[in-house]
Amino acid sequence: MLPGRITHMATMKLKPGVVTGTALQELFAYCKESKCALPAVNVIGSHTANSALQAAREAKAPIIIQLSQSGAQFYAGKFLDNSAQQASIAGSIAGALHVRTLAAVYGVPVVLHTDHCAAKLLPWVDGVLTAGEEYFAKNGEPLFSSHMLDLSEEPLEHNLEICRKYLTRMAKLKMTLEIELGVTGGEEDGVDNSGVDHSKLYTSPSDVLRAYDVLNPVGAFTVAASFGNTHGVYAPGNVKLKPSILDESQKYIEKERKTGPKPLDFVFHGGSGSTPEEITEAVSYGVIKMNIDTDTQWAFTQPIKKYMDDKSAYLQSQLGNPEGADKPNKKVIDPRAWMHQGEKGQAARLVQAFKDLGAFGKFEF
Ligand SMILES: [Zn+2]
Numbered sequence: 001m002l003p004g005r006i007t008h009m010a011t012m013k014l015k016p017g018v019v020t021g022t023a024l025q026e027l028f029a030y031c032k033e034s035k036c037a038l039p040a041v042n043v044i045g046s047h048t049a050n051s052a053l054q055a056a057r058e059a060k061a062p063i064i065i066q067l068s069q070s071g072a073q074f075y076a077g078k079f080l081d082n083s084a085q086q087a088s089i090a091g092s093i094a095g096a097l098h099v100r101t102l103a104a105v106y107g108v109p110v111v112l113h114t115d116h117c118a119a120k121l122l123p124w125v126d127g128v129l130t131a132g133e134e135y136f137a138k139n140g141e142p143l144f145s146s147h148m149l150d151l152s153e154e155p156l157e158h159n160l161e162i163c164r165k166y167l168t169r170m171a172k173l174k175m176t177l178e179i180e181l182g183v184t185g186g187e188e189d190g191v192d193n194s195g196v197d198h199s200k201l202y203t204s205p206s207d208v209l210r211a212y213d214v215l216n217p218v219g220a221f222t223v224a225a226s227f228g229n230t231h232g233v234y235a236p237g238n239v240k241l242k243p244s245i246l247d248e249s250q251k252y253i254e255k256e257r258k259t260g261p262k263p264l265d266f267v268f269h270g271g272s273g274s275t276p277e278e279i280t281e282a283v284s285y286g287v288i289k290m291n292i293d294t295d296t297q298w299a300f301t302q303p304i305k306k307y308m309d310d311k312s313a314y315l316q317s318q319l320g321n322p323e324g325a326d327k328p329n330k331k332v333i334d335p336r337a338w339m340h341q342g343e344k345g346q347a348a349r350l351v352q353a354f355k356d357l358g359a360f361g362k363f364e365f
Contacts, residue, residue: 014062014109014365018100020145021174024111025220027062028265031288036358037268037279039350040064042115042293044071048300049099051343053106055350061359062109063350064289066148067095069121070189072114089127096143109365112143113178115291116150116189119162125149129169136173148178148224156181156207160214163221171219178289179215181207182226184269186234188293193231201226202245205252208264212253222289224267225249227282233273233294241278246285262286271295271353279356292353299349303341 012030019027031037043049043065056063067075069088076091096112103110117125125147135143149166151159159179167177182203183196203225215221227245250262257263266287271279272294279290314321314332321327331337354360 011362011364014363016107016109016365017103018112018141018145019062019109020141024145024176027109027111028222028288031359032262032265032286034358034362035284036362037283037287037290038062038064038111038359039271039353039357040066040111040113040115040267040289040291041296041346041350042066042068042071042291043095044074046098047339047343048296048346049095050102051300051347052350053099053102053108053110054343055347055354056108056110057106058347058351059354059360060365061354061361061363062111062365064111064113065095065099066113066115066291067092068115068189069117069124072124085121085124085127088121088124089131092124092128093131093143100143107365109363111145113145114147116148116180116191118150118191119154122149122162125166129166129173132173132175142170142173142175144175146176146178146222148180150180150224152180152183152226156210160211163211164214164218167215167219167221176220176222177215178222178224178267179211180224180226180269181211184224184226184229184231186230186232186270188231188270201228202242203227203249205245205249208249209253209256212257212264222265222267224269229268229270229274231270231272231294233298241274243278243282243285246282246287250286265289267291276356280358283358290353290357292350295353296346296349300342300346303345304338307338307341 041052043052052063052065072088072091073082075095076087080087082088099110099112132143149163151162163179170177183193183200185193185201187194227243228241246266250264253263254261264286268282268287268290271290271292311332314329319326319328321329
């Protein structure tokens with residue numbers, strides 16, 4: 001090996017805590033060069049957040065913890081009025097502060113992110129950004145590492161114009177913006193794209209180039225491109241996954257703008273249900289983040305169902321079970337007993353995701 005040459009054979013060393021600013025760009029660059037990606041898990045409260053932190057600890061790799069608009073609302077509590085996004089804003093801040101407090105205790109690096117934000121939900125990200133600006137003024141770093149805007153329902157130029165505006169604001173906080181080009185199929189968070197025109201499920205390299213030209217001079221961004229990926233898990237249908245679209249987009253920009261190889265950081269939405277081969281191929285084309293939600297929801301819920309089934313005879317009343325009519329069931333009823341089963345299930349599924357994405361054991365902290 002040549003002296004002075006950066007090699008990425010070595011594992012990347014990171015500090016526990018939230019990764020922001022240039023450290024996040026270095027993390028994504030390392031992922032791309034070493035052909036691995038990080039799982040991004042949607043959390044809805046402290047239990048899912050804590051099991052995500054535990055998964056990062058077991059996998060020895062940084063995890064991306066994200067809140068969707070409705071997940072953040074749930075974090076704050078579904079009891080609250082959310083007509084002006086106030087619950088989603090407060091839930092996002094609470095989730096971020098929860099993760100910031102505990103990441104250091106778990107001893108893991110975390111990327112804090114918010115998920116899909118369509119045009120009608122922009123007041124949510126506006127509120128979270130205002131809190132992020134206040135946090136930056138006090139602490140010299142942003143509250144979140146990155147936000148996503150999903151304006152893929154808008155015409156391309158309108159999508160990019162709004163993204164440019166937000167990235168201008170976020171670049172001052174050294175934040176990264178995730179954008180969406182093309183439409184992710186399936187259904188998530190009440191947005192149903194299962195009937196969308198098939199051509200929209202595949203992003204064109206010329207759209208990606210246009211996004212690069214508009215956003216690259218402004219700040220750091222990642223691209224959720226559509227390559228036949230869908231939210232949710234379905235029986236095999238007629239939408240085919242074509243990761244080669246990502247490769248074509250990278251090569252097109254490299255040629256047209258004379259950049260180095262793989263100039264873009266791609267995000268793979270709808271990772272649930274994908275085969276390890278599909279994931280490996282997408283990662284080799286510059287995917288640095290894969291969203292996983294449906295599979296972790298299943299991994300959380302399934303062990304709880306098993307617990308309820310196994311302990312059914314102990315869950316009919318507070319007193320009385322097969323061991324005696326007056327035996328107390330307190331230990332079985334305690335929500336900690338069954339919730340922890342869900343936490344362990346989700347953590348194990350995320351460790352599997354780290355392995356599928358090639359990130360397991362590629363870091364030190
Ligand atoms: Zn998504």
